[in-house]
Amino acid sequence: MSEYVLQTNGLTKKFKASYALDKVNMSIRKGSIYGFIGQNGAGKSTLIRVAAGLAFPTEGTIELFGAAEERELVRARKRIGSIIESPALFPNMTARENLEANRILRGIPGKDCVAKTLELVGLQGTGRKKAKNFSLGMKQRLGLAIALLGDPEFLILDEPTNGLDPMGVVEMRELLKRLNQERGITILISSHILSELYLLASHYGIIHHGRLLEQVTAEELKAKCQQYVHIKVDNPDKAAAVIQNELGTSDFEVMPDGAIRLFKHMDRPGKISSVLAAEGLEIEQFMPMGEDLESYFAKRIGGADHE
Numbered sequence: 001m002s003e004y005v006l007q008t009n010g011l012t013k014k015f016k017a018s019y020a021l022d023k024v025n026m027s028i029r030k031g032s033i034y035g036f037i038g039q040n041g042a043g044k045s046t047l048i049r050v051a052a053g054l055a056f057p058t059e060g061t062i063e064l065f066g067a068a069e070e071r072e073l074v075r076a077r078k079r080i081g082s083i084i085e086s087p088a089l090f091p092n093m094t095a096r097e098n099l100e101a102n103r104i105l106r107g108i109p110g111k112d113c114v115a116k117t118l119e120l121v122g123l124q125g126t127g128r129k130k131a132k133n134f135s136l137g138m139k140q141r142l143g144l145a146i147a148l149l150g151d152p153e154f155l156i157l158d159e160p161t162n163g164l165d166p167m168g169v170v171e172m173r174e175l176l177k178r179l180n181q182e183r184g185i186t187i188l189i190s191s192h193i194l195s196e197l198y199l200l201a202s203h204y205g206i207i208h209h210g211r212l213l214e215q216v217t218a219e220e221l222k223a224k225c226q227q228y229v230h231i232k233v234d235n236p237d238k239a240a241a242v243i244q245n246e247l248g249t250s251d252f253e254v255m256p257d258g259a260i261r262l263f264k265h266m267d268r269p270g271k272i273s274s275v276l277a278a279e280g281l282e283i284e285q286f287m288p289m290g291e292d293l294e295s296y297f298a299k300r301i302g303g304a305d306h307e
């Protein structure tokens with residue numbers, strides 16, 4: 001059995017003279033939450049549409065659950081649930097009616113799944129309210145419920161947090177985390193805002209002008225974007241003891257050159273320097289370091305523009 005739910009090899013999609021996808025090799029491991037990041041027009045929707053069988057590649061291949069042959073791919077796609085573009089809702093129907101209509105249209109047996117899925121996305125209490133009167137967050141959750149109806153093993157969500165307020169983004173994140181942890185559903189979720197996927201994705205792929213620039217794990221990204229205070233003093237061992245005793249944290253590293261990286265108390269530079277000075281330590285260097293997610297993203301795609 002393949003350990004990957006989706007793999008693409010040299011996937012290319014050309015529209016006239018321009019490449020929406022340019023030799024993309026993407027690998028999505030079973031059980032992961034893959035955050036697919038790129039600016040508007042980077043190629044996210046195109047890749048998702050090709051994966052879902054809604055568009056054909058110009059070149060390259062795609063494997064779903066280890067299946068690559070066209071007929072097997074059709075079968076493998078039955079194991080996918082998706083929200084691509086905006087979710088297809090019947091505006092004059094309630095949440096329950098929307099799910100029931102979708103269940104019948106897709107030939108999914110058993111009425112029970114409707115109530116269960118409504119509960120899963122927190123829409124069980126919406127009663128007679130019609131979908132057209134839902135908030136954007138509720139509409140997205142209803143879209144997710146429709147995608148979940150067939151018990152998919154792989155969820156593909158194209159910008160599901162687009163336009164949601166911060167609370168809606170948090171709700172969606174918690175819901176997707178639960179689906180991943182409790183049901184083992186693998187998730188591909190795209191966004192043009194890296195920080196919206198932070199705290200959610202276990203893996204990231206950054207796409208720019210159709211090229212997949214980088215695939216990293218959440219740990220690797222965290223290490224690249226970690227913020228810390230860089231401290232250089234005349235006696236690093238003593239400084240380490242002072243930080244531990246006076247600031248009450250061991251969340252720091254002493255680097256081979258004696259510089260200290262302190263990952264806590266970033267917001268209290270005065271306090272850090274005063275406890276060090278009070279112990280007679282001479283501070284040679286003291287500065288905040290590291291970058292935030294968005295500047296990392298901007299630098300990564302900016303760098304690619306100059307390659």
Ligand SMILES: Nc1ncnc2c1ncn2[C@@H]1O[C@H](COP(=O)(O)OP(=O)(O)OP(=O)(O)O)[C@@H](O)[C@H]1O
Nearest residue numbers: 015019020038039040041042043044045046047192
């Ligand atoms: N049907 C089409 N015909 C011509 N060009 C297209 C078509 N679909 C997409 N493109 C082009 O392909 C490129 C990638 O578009 P795509 O929609 O995949 O980007 P995206 O990353 O999903 O962006 P967005 O967030 O704006 O949807 C863009 O330059 C777009 O204009």
